[in-house]
Amino acid sequence: xxxxxxxxxxxxxxxxxxxxxxxxxxxxxxxxxxxxxxxxxxxxxxxxxxxxxxxxxxxxxxxxxxxxxxxxxxxxxxxxxxxxxxx
Amino acid sequence: xxxxxxxxxxxxxxxxxxxxxxxxxxxxxxxxxxxxxxxxxxxxxxxxxxxxxxxxxxxxxxxxxxxxxxxxxxxxxxxxxxxxxxxxxxxxxxxxxxxxxxxxxxxxxxxxxxxxxxxxxxxxxxxxxxxxxxxxxxxxxxxxxxxxxxxxxxxxxxxxxxxxxxxxxxxxxxxxxxxxxxxxxxxxxxxxxxxxxxxxxxxxxxxxxxxxxxxxxxxxxxxxxxxxxxxxxxxxxxxxxxxxxxxxxxxxxxxxxxxxxxxxxxxxxxxxxxxxxxxxxxxxxxxxxxxxxxxxxxxxxxxxxxxxxxxxxxxxxxxxxxxxxxxxxxxxxxxxxxxxxxxxxxxxxxxxxxxxxxxxxxxxxxxxxxxxxxxxxxxxxxxxxxxxxxxxxxxxxxxxxxxxxxxxxxxxxxxxxxxxxxxxxxxxxxxxxxxxxxxxxxxxxxxxxxxxxxxxxxxxxxxxxxxxxxxxxxxxxxxxxxxxxxxxxxxxxxxxxxxxxxxxxxxxxxxxxxxxxxxxxxxxxxxxxxxxxxxxxxxxxxxx
Numbered sequence: 001x002x003x004x005x006x007x008x009x010x011x012x013x014x015x016x017x018x019x020x021x022x023x024x025x026x027x028x029x030x031x032x033x034x035x036x037x038x039x040x041x042x043x044x045x046x047x048x049x050x051x052x053x054x055x056x057x058x059x060x061x062x063x064x065x066x067x068x069x070x071x072x073x074x075x076x077x078x079x080x081x082x083x084x085x086x087x
Numbered sequence: 088x089x090x091x092x093x094x095x096x097x098x099x100x101x102x103x104x105x106x107x108x109x110x111x112x113x114x115x116x117x118x119x120x121x122x123x124x125x126x127x128x129x130x131x132x133x134x135x136x137x138x139x140x141x142x143x144x145x146x147x148x149x150x151x152x153x154x155x156x157x158x159x160x161x162x163x164x165x166x167x168x169x170x171x172x173x174x175x176x177x178x179x180x181x182x183x184x185x186x187x188x189x190x191x192x193x194x195x196x197x198x199x200x201x202x203x204x205x206x207x208x209x210x211x212x213x214x215x216x217x218x219x220x221x222x223x224x225x226x227x228x229x230x231x232x233x234x235x236x237x238x239x240x241x242x243x244x245x246x247x248x249x250x251x252x253x254x255x256x257x258x259x260x261x262x263x264x265x266x267x268x269x270x271x272x273x274x275x276x277x278x279x280x281x282x283x284x285x286x287x288x289x290x291x292x293x294x295x296x297x298x299x300x301x302x303x304x305x306x307x308x309x310x311x312x313x314x315x316x317x318x319x320x321x322x323x324x325x326x327x328x329x330x331x332x333x334x335x336x337x338x339x340x341x342x343x344x345x346x347x348x349x350x351x352x353x354x355x356x357x358x359x360x361x362x363x364x365x366x367x368x369x370x371x372x373x374x375x376x377x378x379x380x381x382x383x384x385x386x387x388x389x390x391x392x393x394x395x396x397x398x399x400x401x402x403x404x405x406x407x408x409x410x411x412x413x414x415x416x417x418x419x420x421x422x423x424x425x426x427x428x429x430x431x432x433x434x435x436x437x438x439x440x441x442x443x444x445x446x447x448x449x450x451x452x453x454x455x456x457x458x459x460x461x462x463x464x465x466x467x468x469x470x471x472x473x474x475x476x477x478x479x480x481x482x483x484x485x486x487x488x489x490x491x492x493x494x495x496x497x498x499x500x501x502x503x504x505x506x507x508x509x510x511x512x513x514x515x516x517x518x519x520x521x522x523x524x525x526x527x528x529x530x531x532x533x534x535x536x537x538x539x540x541x542x543x544x545x546x547x548x549x550x551x552x553x554x555x556x557x558x559x560x561x562x563x564x565x566x567x568x569x570x571x572x573x574x575x576x577x578x579x580x581x582x583x584x585x586x587x588x589x590x591x592x593x594x595x596x597x598x599x600x601x602x603x604x605x606x607x608x609x610x611x612x613x614x615x616x617x618x619x620x621x622x623x624x625x626x627x628x629x630x631x
Contacts, residue, residue: 020184024176025363031354033344039336040412041351044172048179048407054183054399061191062392069630071388074199 009064016057024050101255101280109463110455112317113294116310116467123306131497134303134504135207135479141308141384143393149308150381151401152315152392152468154186154372156237160322160409160465161244162442162531165437167413167428168420173357174413177365179406182308183399185369185473190395193373194382196549198391201383206475209379210484211546217556218622223484224471225563228536230376230480234473235515236534238247239469243530244438245291245463246284251428251442252459254281266429274548277428277443284523291463292512295470300505304384305478307471314464317402319459324454325445326408332448333415343418350414351385364594367601371538373545377469377476380424405465416440430524477506477511533574536597540566543605547612552623554612561611565603573600 029043036045166174206212210223210230218319219397220523235307254277261283263276289618298306333339343350353362372378385391419425421433427435441462449455482504487495495503522530547554573596577589591599 017184017188018220021366021577024180024184025359026176027359027363029428031212031352033348035340035344035351036338038339041172041340042408043351043353044410047176048403050180050184051399051403054180054187055396057184058152058191058399059396060185062395067388067393070195070199073628073630074202074388076203 009061013057013061016060020053020057022052023053067070097388102452103253103256105451105456105459107254107557108281108453109460112460114277114461115437116294116313117297118230119310120301120306121315123298123309124301126305127302127388131482131500131504133305134501135381135475135483136187136201136383137305137308139202139384141390142323142386143390145308145312146154146381146385146390147394147397147425148312149384149468149472150190150378151398152318152465153375153377153472154182154310154379154469155318155402155405155465156241156244156469156531157317160318160462161247161438161441162240163406164413164416164441165348165439167410168435168437168440170462171352171414171417173353173362173412173463175234175406175410176362177357178352178368179402179410182369183402185366186372187395187398189373190382190391190398191372193545194378195391195550197379197545198382198385201431204625207261207380207383207479208483209376209563210480210488212379213544213548213559214488216544216618216622216626217554217559218619219556220488221560222556222559223488227480227484229541229563229567231477231511233534234376234477235511235518236530238470238473238511238515239522239525240531240534241466241473242292242309242515243284243523243525244286244466246288246519246523247436247438248442248459248462248466249287250278250281251314251439252281252285252406252446252455254278254446256280259284264532266463277426285520286335288516288519291467291470292516295467296512299471299478299508303476303501303504304380305471308381308384310471311468314468318461318465318468319401321458321464322405322408324459325449325458326412327447328451328454329412329415329438329444329457332450336411339415339418340420345355345418346421347417350417358590358593360593361588361590361595362596363389367539367542367595367597368535368537369534370542370601371535374538374541376480377472380476380479381472412444413440416444451591474508474512478508480610481507516620529577532595532597533577536595536600537566537570538568539597540600540604542601542610547628552627553617554608555615557615558608558610558612561607562604563607565607566600569600569603 012062026046029046032042034042037041040048122337139256163174163178166177197209200206200212204215206215210226212509213226214220214223261280263272263279266276266344267273302309330339333342349355353508382391396466416425416427417440421428425443425447428439430436445455445462449458482500486503487500492500541563544559547558547562573589573591577596589596
């Protein structure tokens with residue numbers, strides 16, 4: 001398998017991924033109708049913040065676990081004509 | 088709320104300025120198509136993957152613009168109108184986590200294979216990976232059939248948006264008979280005098296067709312970038328204008344709290360497992376052929392970084408205002424202060440919620456026109472990629488695969504691609520006319536369900552050496568059979584009638600289609616010959 005990700009960085013990324021995966025199911029706010037800042041329903045505010053956290057996770061992934069070697073491999077000379085149907 | 092009445096007032100003159108703004112916007116798109124064609128290098132590689140020259144910002148905008156369609160604006164606000172704030176968690180936050188995960192874990196690998204081996208379509212990759220030319224002939228019609236509902240989502244959204252916003256502008260040409268209320272009183276039809284769906288769909292299809300004709304995927308990327316910027320900015324402006332008209336965001340929220348409090352929570356409208364099972368839908372991006380084509384336009388792998396990081400934030404920027412506008416519309420409607428165009432069977436047409444809010448609350452005709460352009464921008468930024476992609480697939484995966492590339496010149500290949508695009512546009516347009524009354528959200532979910540169910544195919548292809556042709560065929564057939572079964576139950580037998588949404592054992596049908604697909608891949612691979620050593624070496628090289 002092509003895998004040039006830094007192994008410790010990759011593990012951390014997927015640990016955070018799993019944390020967010022389970023945090024998505026926010027049953028604790030299921031019937032909370034309070035308004036954050038006076039206008040944003042709690043369930044929506046939580047998930048908007050969740051989106052920001054996702055962005056943070058993927059920023060971390062890009063800087064700690066970037067597939068450098070895969071990129072180098074792809075940038076080496078291609079194999080022209082390898083795929084008969086390619087243009 | 089008695090001082091704010093938004094019911095349409097019959098007989099009032101309605102300015103056509105918003106429509107003129109929209110016409111200027113369409114003109115700009117046509118000009119952009121002509122401009123981008125000046126950069127066209129005349130080769131099929133340039134037409135299909137823009138000679139792999141697209142940098143980070145344009146990649147983000149084109150990928151984001153492509154994934155956000157009428158489904159994101161019209162569907163999300165409509166779903167929030169009927170089901171409340173849980174709509175965001177169902178689609179947007181799952182997408183923030185999983186779209187980027189797919190871009191990071193799958194997209195970069197596929198880009199590297201595309202770069203290395205010269206692919207322009209995902210079927211070329213699957214053919215090589217599973218050592219089978221015939222696999223492409225099995226996959227092609229399935230991908231086309233799944234993409235057509237996606238095109239329909241866009242075209243139906245256009246039809247649903249333009250008519251309410253332009254209502255009253257052409258009372259003589261597009262007038263509709265008055266509606267008679269149960270109490271015998273007759274009122275002006277809310278859509279009377281608006282540009283009808285057949286015309287708005289025709290104009291949008293023609294404009295998109297025009298600019299993809301000129302420059303292929305490069306035109307689509309340029310137009311997507313422009314349109315994504317437009318719809319993100321106009322979305323925020325629409326939100327501000329509507330909130331301002333309602334007396335501020337806090338006042339708007341109060342309306343919902345007083346008249347439609349159920350829209351502020353998920354209790355009663357969305358179950359726990361139902362909510363959880365939506366996680367499978369965003370996996371569809373791993374199998375969207377048009378997204379694969381956009382990935383291949385990237386100049387280098389690092390161009391993906393901005394897309395991976397910023398995608399969840401971009402989703403939030405578009406979806407949070409749409410969800411809020413949807414629940415505000417529900418509050419106003421429940422209070423009797425907003426008239427939403429009805430469905431043929433009675434009841435409000437939730438898909439028209441956004442357009443109705445813009446039409447009735449944004450009083451500046453220039454801004455109203457800009458907002459209409461913004462909504463159409465989101466829709467067209469997906470349509471163009473899908474049109475180009477279908478043309479690319481037909482040319483490369485059917486024609487070239489069958490007779491060989493040497494039979495045709497580059498010019499002929501581009502001609503074939505354009506001809507197929509015209510056919511697809513015509514088919515989609517007439518189907519959209521026929522299905523105008525369908526729910527944009529449901530149609531979108533069925534399309535995404537099919538692509539999501541095929542996710543095990545691409546995941547196994549890049550991560551599982553043992554994945555074989557038998558597994559690929561098992562995966563595709565299991566998806567086809569189970570998807571058709573549940574689709575038939577929902578659409579033809581109306582199994583979800585009365586429950587708001589068709590669920591099986593409390594979860595989305597895609598759960599079972601996905602499980603069948605994964606089982607097909609695993610069993611099919613383990614029960615058949617493993618891939619050849621050369622194939623393994625080609626797609627799983629040892630990197631030093």
